[in-house]
Amino acid sequence: MAVSTPGRRAPVRADLEQVFRAAYARVVAVAARVLGSRDEAEDVAQEVFLSFGRSGVPAGEAPAWLSVAAAHTALNHLRSGRRRASRERVAGVADPVSPDVADAVVTLDERRRVRAALARLPRRQALALVLRHSGLSYAEVAAALGLSPGSVGTVVRRAESALRKELSHHASPE
Structure with missing residues (x-):
């Protein structure tokens, strides 16, 4: 059953609060795994739950749907952020992040490299990696991506490769 709100285009699900409470932490964790920022991950979670709230996804399929939606949305943010950074470099806009400790710079650079490489992978491989390394079981990854549970390990290994x-x-050449 959906609740109609004046001024809204689509009704909001009656079970949204219950699903939100049960799945919010996992949605943020999946997005943070991709983005490396809890703040950005919370923005992604908001988008994902807004979409879910207007969807017809059965409540029993919500955990898998939300995990995939979080990974998709985070990857889209990652890709659009990379394009924006490229445009800013061309325009001469300085990077506002300037850590003052060498270790922080190395760690930040490595994370950026991994995220950029992840964004270049085929979407299915990127999703399999993100979901599995976000703590989802093989069965959960299989359900989320429409795979057989036995093939998840192969897909993840190929994605890692x-x-x-x-x-x-x-x-980077050194």
């Missing part, structure tokens, strides 16, 4: 190739292909 593709990620390693991307990282070595785009390694």
Whole structure:
């Protein structure tokens, strides 16, 4: 049953609050795994739950749907952020992040490299990696991506291999 709100285009699900309370932490964790920022992950979670609230996804399918939606949305943010950063470099806009400790710079650079490589992977591989490394079980990843549970390990291993190739292909010359 949906609750109609004046001024809204689509009705909001009656079970939204219950699903939100049960799944919010996982949605943020999946998005944060991709983005590396809890603040950005919470923005993604808001988008995901808004979409879910207007959807007809059965409540029993909500956890898998929300995890995939979080990964998709976070990857889209990652890709659009990379394009924006490229435009800013061309325009001469300085990067506002300037850590003052060498270790922080190295860690930040490595995370950026991994996220950029992840964004270059085929979407299915990127999703499999993000979901599995966000703590979802093989069965949950299988349900979320429409795979057989037995094939999840293979998909994840291939995705990890593709990620390693991307990282070595785009390694900075030193």
